[in-house]
Amino acid sequence: MHMAEMLDQQRNLVAQGCRVAAARGLVDGILGHLSLRVDDDHLLVRCRSDTDTGVAFTRPSDIRLITFDGTAGADGELDGYRVPNELPVHLETMRADAGHRAVAHLHPPSVVAADLAGITMRPIYGAYDIPGTRLARDGVPVYERAVLIRNSALGREMVAAMGGAPVVICRGHGITSAAATVQQAVLQGISLDKLAQMSLRVCAARGALREIDDSSWDDLPDLGSGFNIDAAWRHEVARLSDHPS
Numbered sequence: 001m002h003m004a005e006m007l008d009q010q011r012n013l014v015a016q017g018c019r020v021a022a023a024r025g026l027v028d029g030i031l032g033h034l035s036l037r038v039d040d041d042h043l044l045v046r047c048r049s050d051t052d053t054g055v056a057f058t059r060p061s062d063i064r065l066i067t068f069d070g071t072a073g074a075d076g077e078l079d080g081y082r083v084p085n086e087l088p089v090h091l092e093t094m095r096a097d098a099g100h101r102a103v104a105h106l107h108p109p110s111v112v113a114a115d116l117a118g119i120t121m122r123p124i125y126g127a128y129d130i131p132g133t134r135l136a137r138d139g140v141p142v143y144e145r146a147v148l149i150r151n152s153a154l155g156r157e158m159v160a161a162m163g164g165a166p167v168v169i170c171r172g173h174g175i176t177s178a179a180a181t182v183q184q185a186v187l188q189g190i191s192l193d194k195l196a197q198m199s200l201r202v203c204a205a206r207g208a209l210r211e212i213d214d215s216s217w218d219d220l221p222d223l224g225s226g227f228n229i230d231a232a233w234r235h236e237v238a239r240l241s242d243h244p245s
């Protein structure tokens with residue numbers, strides 16, 4: 001495939017990821033962004049412009065090619081576009097691990113609320129959402145500073161708190177989710193949000209948050225990426241009202 005054609009496909013995917021995250025309520029308004037590493041020196045990132053109408057309405061043209069210095073990755077890429085203030089979230093998360101090709105930085109209210117309520121993400125359910133409960137079993141770390149992560153020192157601090165986990169909760173702020181693909185990075189965010197919502201519901205019903213029985217884990221298999229990612233992503237795209245290709 002021609003290089004430009006591949007880039008266009010990747011722009012489409014990152015834009016779609018932004019719209020899916022917004023449709024799931026993981027971002028509101030104009031805050032939050034996704035990125036995708038394309039090679040050692042370049043990444044695509046959701047940028048801002050004077051015609052930007054918010055994350056839910058992200059267009060493929062909002063996804064720009066930049067370098068790891070935050071400069072235009074090719075002629076004209078940043079003409080009329082600005083990188084997000086929190087670009088270091090993406091750069092430092094990618095620098096920390098070559099497996100972090102896609103990064104989603106989102107502001108999901110339920111996750112923020114659950115953390116502020118003192119709730120730790122734990123595997124409180126099983127087959128309800130196996131990828132989500134596995135995420136919780138391995139622990140979801142928290143970056144305790146509620147700052148805007150606008151420089152590399154803060155980005156590195158967040159990554160240190162992440163400690164090799166795929167998702168970190170940024171207290172009073174949002175989450176950063178990293179994965180090999182855009183789909184997985186966003187789906188991890190959706191799973192974490194579901195878990196936070198359920199935790200809040202259990203607490204609201206005055207229930208206690210209890211981890212599932214140890215014996216359940218043997219029968220909570222990894223159903224594979226064809227189901228957990230491909231099928232799940234088809235659904236996310238289908239439920240978008242604009243149903244983009």
Ligand SMILES: [Zn+2]
Pocket residue numbers: 031032086105106107173174
């Ligand atoms: Zn943020």
